[in-house]
Amino acid sequence: MDKLALIIVGILVMTGSQLVMNSQSNLAQSETRLAKDQYEILARNAALAGLERVQQKLADSFHSYGNVTGTNDGASYEVHATTNGSDEVMVQSMGMAYATDGDTVEFYIQAKFKRRTILPSEAPPFMRYAVISDEDLILRGNLTGQVYAEGDPANQLNANMHTNTNLQGIGNSFLINGFGTYQLTASPSEASLADNFDPNHNPANAPVCYQSEEVPIPTITPATLAGSLAVDSTSPGDILLVGSRTYGTRDNPYIWHIEGNLSIHSSGTIINGYVMFLVDGAADLRGNIEVGTSGYTGGDESNIAIYTGLGVRMRGNSEIWGQIYSNGGVEFESGTPTVYGSITTKGSVDFRGTVNIFYRKASPALTKPFQPDVYVLDRIAYSEW
Numbered sequence: 001m002d003k004l005a006l007i008i009v010g011i012l013v014m015t016g017s018q019l020v021m022n023s024q025s026n027l028a029q030s031e032t033r034l035a036k037d038q039y040e041i042l043a044r045n046a047a048l049a050g051l052e053r054v055q056q057k058l059a060d061s062f063h064s065y066g067n068v069t070g071t072n073d074g075a076s077y078e079v080h081a082t083t084n085g086s087d088e089v090m091v092q093s094m095g096m097a098y099a100t101d102g103d104t105v106e107f108y109i110q111a112k113f114k115r116r117t118i119l120p121s122e123a124p125p126f127m128r129y130a131v132i133s134d135e136d137l138i139l140r141g142n143l144t145g146q147v148y149a150e151g152d153p154a155n156q157l158n159a160n161m162h163t164n165t166n167l168q169g170i171g172n173s174f175l176i177n178g179f180g181t182y183q184l185t186a187s188p189s190e191a192s193l194a195d196n197f198d199p200n201h202n203p204a205n206a207p208v209c210y211q212s213e214e215v216p217i218p219t220i221t222p223a224t225l226a227g228s229l230a231v232d233s234t235s236p237g238d239i240l241l242v243g244s245r246t247y248g249t250r251d252n253p254y255i256w257h258i259e260g261n262l263s264i265h266s267s268g269t270i271i272n273g274y275v276m277f278l279v280d281g282a283a284d285l286r287g288n289i290e291v292g293t294s295g296y297t298g299g300d301e302s303n304i305a306i307y308t309g310l311g312v313r314m315r316g317n318s319e320i321w322g323q324i325y326s327n328g329g330v331e332f333e334s335g336t337p338t339v340y341g342s343i344t345t346k347g348s349v350d351f352r353g354t355v356n357i358f359y360r361k362a363s364p365a366l367t368k369p370f371q372p373d374v375y376v377l378d379r380i381a382y383s384e385w
Contacts (some may be wrong), residue, residue, distance in 0.1 A: 028109060036105065039097040042075040043107035045385070047095030048064035050077030051109055055075035055093050058377055062089070074098075079170070084113050087115040089382075111283045112381035123362035126217045127323060127344055130159035134217050135329070137163035137182070138170065139196070143351045145176035146199055148358035149341050158199045159359035163349075164214045169193045174351070178359070179213040194332050217346055218370065220327060222278040222309050225369040226257035231278075234370040235259060238281070247275035250303070250365045264289050265316070274303045276366050282310035282328065285337070291320040302341040305366035311347065314339070 049072035058081070059067070068079040075097040083089040095107045126132055130145050143158040158178035161167075165180035172195065180186075180197045190209045196325035199207040226234070232248075240259035248254030253274035261281035264271070267288040277283070283306050285291065291304055306312065311328030314320070321340040323352030324330065329347030338356040343349065364371075 004195075006215035036099070039099050039105040040107060042073060042097035043095035043105045045095065046072040046077040046097065047093040047107050047109045047384070050079040050093040050095065051091060051111060053094070054079045054081055055113070055377060057088060058091075058113065058115075059375070061376065062087075069130060075273075077272040085287050088274050089113050090107065091116075092205060107384070108121075109384040110382070111379055113377045114380050116378055118376055120364040120367070120371055120374050122368045123323075123364055127214050127325075127342060127362040128160075129162050129175075129215075129342060129344070130357050131343045132163070132215060132217065133330075133343075133349045133350055134164045134225065134346045136166045136168060138168045138350045139160060139174050139176070139350050140170035140350075141173065142354040143174035143176075143357070144355070145174075145178060146359070147177055148360050156201050158201055158225065159357060162212070162215055164217070167193070167209075169196055170194065173329040173331075178341075179206075180209040183212065183214050186211070217344060219346060220307060220309070220325065220369065221255065222307060223259070225307070226255075226278050229255055229278075229368065231255045231257045233257070239273065240264075240267055244270045245272070247271070248275040248276050250363070253365055257263070261310075262308075263290060265303075265318075271304065274363075274365060276305040277307065278369075279306065279308040279310075281308070283308050283312045283318060283326075284334045285312070285314045285318045287318060288316070289318050291318075291322060301361045301363040302366065303363060304341075305363070307369065312345075315353075321360070 017187055029063050037150065049069060050070060053070065054068050070077055077093055077095045079091060079093040080168050081091045082087055091111050091113065093109045097105045099105060130136065146159060147157040148157050159176055160178035161176055161180045164183045166184050167180055167186045174196055176197050177200050178197065179199055180193060186193055186209060193209045199208055199376040202242045234257045236259050240263045253276050255276045257278045259280045262277055262279045262283045264285050271290045301373040302321065302323040306322060309327050311331065312324055312326045313331045315333040316335040319338045323341045324343045326345040326347060330343055330345045330349045332351050332353060332355045334353050336354045340358045341360045342362050
């Protein structure tokens with residue numbers, strides 16, 4: 001029995017030793033696998049960091065990104081981006097983590113992006129006024145400056161008017177539902193003009209007529225602008241528009257370069273859709289015309305733009321639902337001309353007769369000549385291994 005017991009004990013000891021050895025081996029293997037997984041996580045995080053860095057470079061300058069190397073949390077990355085010159089780019093990011101036993105753990109991410117142009121969220125600063133001028137702004141006659149708002153609450157919008165020189169009020173028959181600001185002088189005085197300005201929105205109870213800083217207005221050359229845009233039509237001389245016409249959409253406005261003057265004065269002429277007129281000369285709007293009475297209905301913005309190298313004149317019962325930019329002045333003469341939109345000019349503005357200005361926001365869809373394109377990157381393919 002003693003001998004048998006010894007044999008049994010020996011067997012148990014050997015079995016226990018084997019179990020301990022197996023357990024230690026399994027533990028070592030688990031620790032190895034765990035370590036490898038941890039290094040793989042480090043390598044993946046490094047690859048993601050490199051990919052994010054290149055995405056930012058692509059957003060800043062799409063065609064000048066180059067290759068990128070760097071480190072992240074003790075691991076390193078190498079990123080290569082390739083494009084065929086179009087708006088698509090392929091990016092491959094490799095992350096590398098270095099194990100304590102000398103091995104290198106690699107992780108790869110490959111992503112394909114496409115650049116897409118989007119509209120700016122709003123028009124440039126100098127086109128956020130009902131009326132703004134670089135020279136004198138003369139308010140007189142039966143002038144009204146109100147807000148035309150269907151989507152946005154009217155009490156959150158103001159028909160503000162600004163001049164980078166002198167603000168002059170003649171008579172007391174004009175009323176502006178916005179602030180009046182100027183850079184040089186106000187006449188007869190701020191106090192006298194204050195009764196003519198009544199903003200819809202003035203939560204701080206600020207003065208309604210006051211001196212302010214210059215709002216820079218760029219000088220444009222329609223022909224130069226036309227050379228930088230995808231113009232749909234070019235006319236070598238003067239243009240007279242008659243009848244009903246519809247041009248373009250918000251995503252794809254129609255751009256018409258007119259190398260002479262633009263006249264719209266035939267009764268019954270109606271222009272709809274989204275269109276940008278680049279006029280080297282002057283624009284004359286008169287008669288019973290309706291320019292831009294329908295178009296984009298998703299917000300209160302213009303859908304017609306008239307940008308002229310010289311002046312703009314409105315008279316009669318003309319209506320324009322759009323944004324006007326003029327290198328020359330803007331004149332309102334006899335009749336009851338109405339603007340549903342905004343007026344920007346490098347010259348002066350003189351209101352005569354019975355003039356209605358119903359402020360609508362300038363459409364960013366039509367301000368491409370004045371501000372750079374805005375891009376976003378869409379990821380169209382992704383894989384990692």
